Amino acid sequence: MSVGRExxxxxxILSADFNILGQQxxxxxxxxxxxxxxxxxxxxxxxxxxxxxxxxxxIRKKSRLFFDVHMMVEEPARFTDMLKDCGADLVCVHAEACxxxxxxxxxxxxxxxxxxxxxxxxTPLCVLDYVLDKTDMVLIMSVNxxxxxxxxxxxxxxxxxxxxxxxxxxxYPGIAIEVDGGVNKDTVNEVLGAGANVLVAGSxxxxxxxxxxxxxFQKTFEEFKRN
Ligand code: DX5
Ligand code: ZN
Numbered sequence: 001m002s003v004g005r006e007x008x009x010x011x012x013i014l015s016a017d018f019n020i021l022g023q024q025x026x027x028x029x030x031x032x033x034x035x036x037x038x039x040x041x042x043x044x045x046x047x048x049x050x051x052x053x054x055x056x057x058x059i060r061k062k063s064r065l066f067f068d069v070h071m072m073v074e075e076p077a078r079f080t081d082m083l084k085d086c087g088a089d090l091v092c093v094h095a096e097a098c099x100x101x102x103x104x105x106x107x108x109x110x111x112x113x114x115x116x117x118x119x120x121x122x123t124p125l126c127v128l129d130y131v132l133d134k135t136d137m138v139l140i141m142s143v144n145x146x147x148x149x150x151x152x153x154x155x156x157x158x159x160x161x162x163x164x165x166x167x168x169x170x171x172y173p174g175i176a177i178e179v180d181g182g183v184n185k186d187t188v189n190e191v192l193g194a195g196a197n198v199l200v201a202g203s204x205x206x207x208x209x210x211x212x213x214x215x216x217f218q219k220t221f222e223e224f225k226r227n
Contacts, residue, residue, distance in 0.1 A: 003090070003114060003136045003137050003174075003175075003176035003198070004174050004176060004197075005173070005174065005176065005197045006197060007192070007197050007198075007199075007221045007224070007225065008033075008034060008035050008197065008198045008199070009033055009035070009199055009201065009205075009214065009217045009218070009221070010035040010036065010037035010068050010178070010199065010200045011028055011033070011035075011036060011037060011200075011201055011202070011205040011206070011214070012037040012038075012039055012070075012148065012200050012201065012202035012205075013025070013036060013037070013038060013039070013059075013202075013206075014039040014148045014202050015148045015149070015202035015203045015205065015206040016206050017206065021059065022059070022062055024206065024210055025059060025062070025063050025065065026062075027210045027211050027214070028065065028210075028214065029063070029065060030211070031211055031215065031218070032218070033065065033214060034065060034066050035065060035066045035068050035198070036063070036065040036066070036067060036068065037068045037070060037180070037200045037202075038056060038067055038068065038069045038070065038088075039070050039072060039202075040052055040069060040070065040071050040072060040073055041072045041073070041145075041146065042072065042073040042074060044073075044074050045072050045073055045074045045094065045096075045097050045145075046072045046145050046146035047146045047147075048146050048147060050072075053079070053082050053083070053085075053086050056069065056083070056086040056087065056088065057085070057087065060086060060087035066089045066090070067087060067088045067089045067090070068089065068090045068092065068178075069088040069089075069090065069091050069092065070092045070116075070118065070139065070180065070200075071083075071091060071092060071093050071094070071097075072094065072097075072145050072146065074097050075097060075098065075099070076091070076093045076094075076097060076098065076104065077093075077098065077100070077103065077104040077107055080104075080107045080108055080111050080113075081111060083113065084111045084112060084113060088113055089113060089114060090113060090114035090115070090116055090137065091108045091113050091114075091115065091116065092115075092116025092117070092118050092137065092139050092178075093105070093108075093115075093116070093117065093118065094117075094118045094119070094120065094145075095117055095118070095119055095123060095127045095128075096119075096120055096123055101117070101127075101131055102130070102131055102134065105131055105134040105135065106134060109134060114136040114137070115134060115135055115136050115137070116135070116136065116137040116138065116139050116178065117131065117135050117137075117138050117139065118138075118139035118140075118141060118145075118180075119138070119140060119141060120141050120144065120145065121141055121142070121143070121144060121153050121155070121156060121159075125159065125162060125163055125166055128166075132170055132172050132175065135172075135175055136175065136176065137176040137177070137198065138163060138167075138175060138176070138177055138178070139178040139179075139180055140160050140163060140177065140178070140179050140180070140196070141156075141180055141181055142156040142179050142180060142181040142182055142191070143180075143181030143182050145180075145181070148202040148203050149202070149203045150181060150182055151182050152181060152182030152184075152187040152190075152191075153181070153182070154190075156179070157190055157191070157193075157194045158194070160177060160179060160191065160194035160195055160196050161194040161195055163177055163195070164177060164195030164196075165195075176197055176198050177195060177196045177197055177198065178196065178197075178198035178199070178200060179196040179198070179199055179200065180200035181200070183199050183200060183201045184201065184203070184204035185204065185216055185220070188217065188220050189220065189224065192220075192221070192224045193224075199217070201213075201217065204217075205217075
């Protein structure tokens with residue numbers, strides 16, 4: 001599966017109810033979603049610790065969704081082989097967390113997974129300039145990473161638009177743009193309009209009725225495609 005520019009909703013299970021995680025992932029598949037966003041946090045790169053390989057391995061046994069693993073971890077290259085064993089499909093690393101970003105992306109690809117490069121809100125797009133040939137997706141953080149439920153930083157809208165232009169101008173129109181943080185019914189159109197095509201949503205999917213929330217996003221995507 002290539003990422004490309006199709007619109008996708010990637011619910012972040014950081015906001016799921018872990019007592020019934022399997023059931024909530026079943027709802028995602030029943031509603032026709034293809035992606036799940038998996039936030040791994042180490043308590044060093046970001047303030048919080050979330051979950052790691054044992055959880056990913058466990059949910060892989062029951063799920064056929066595309067596993068988009070967001071590594072909010074210092075030097076994530078250390079975990080490449082383990083992530084492959086756990087069934088990750090795409091590994092997204094933070095440019096700020098890798099001394100050797102190019103080598104890290106090469107290793108992820110060599111292990112047979114797709115690559116993502118995540119940028120914190122304050123990180124400029126130019127860090128991508130010499131790794132685009134090894135990048136399947138760029139993740140624009142629209143909050144400072146570490147917690148679900150934060151508000152979208154509106155200044156990121158022009159960063160998303162600048163990235164879409166940069167990728168087109170550089171001859172990489174197929175690189176996906178994922179946006180993560182504060183995406184909900186009030187911000188979804190702004191994010192789509194700027195040129196993002198993979199939208200992560202945590203609290204906006206898992207608060208109250210999961211199926212109903214997913215349908216709201218799907219309806220918005222359809223309306224966006226029509227206009
Ligand atoms: C934040 C994580 C996000 C988070 C998004 O550091 O990377 O994926 O779960 O949560 P919401 O959608 O609630 O902002
Ligand atoms: Zn994330």
